[in-house]
Amino acid sequence: MHKILTFRDEKLLRRALTHRSYVHENPSEGEHNERLEFLGDALLNFLSGEYLYRCHPEMGEDELTRRRSALVDEKQLAKFAEEVGLDFRIRLGKGAIRDGGYQNPNLLSSTFEAVLGAYYLDRDSDIDAVRTIIEPLFDSVDPKHIVMARSNVDSKNRFQEWVQRNLTPTPPKYVTVQTGGLSHAPEFLAKVLVGEKNYGEGKGRNKKDAEKAAAEDALAKLKIQGLL
Structure with a gap:
């Protein structure tokens, strides 16, 4: 099991994996993962920016911004989700499952953000613990993905x-x-x-x-x- 799925508080991980469609069909479940997704998105933007700033001292702001967009775009985050084993652990409603939710890049990327945000809280808001988890994933990104993203700059x-x-x-x-x-x-x-x-x-x-x-x-x- 990937370290990002190893939690002290299993309830926190459970919430991070819970999509709104599951709560809609199971109202007693409580909170879905969108607040955690918001937190994870903020962490990813900071950590990816810091990572690129450190790794590419020769690059200016525009190029760093473009590379960050590629590093944390929906397609790439969905790949991260699959790499750490989130794809079939997401708690989805029946309708979302019928619609192929386990393979949906948007659901995968959003859940990855939520789990990252939850992991940060589970580690007492220790940014270094999250950095240790995410940077090996950044290192694994195919350079071709970055090149393709650079040729199609985010709107x-x-x-x-x-x-x-x-x-x-x-x-x-x-x-x-x-x-x-x-x-x-x-x-x-x-x-x-x-x-x-x-x-x-x-x-x-x-x-x-x-x-x-x-x-x-x-x-x-x-x-x-x-x-x-």
């Missing part, structure tokens, strides 16, 4: 670069709300704002996809206007 990064180059040093703000969908397949709507101005909107199966779609919409509008 959110591209839009932020345009904003900071042409408008303001302040990054764009994303406002995301759930608009519908099923418990195991929600739909989100995101708007990307610069100041008070709405530059784009997009929908997705999760907040990340919705924000990416909003950034793509903003870039498309800029291109039509001849500003990109």
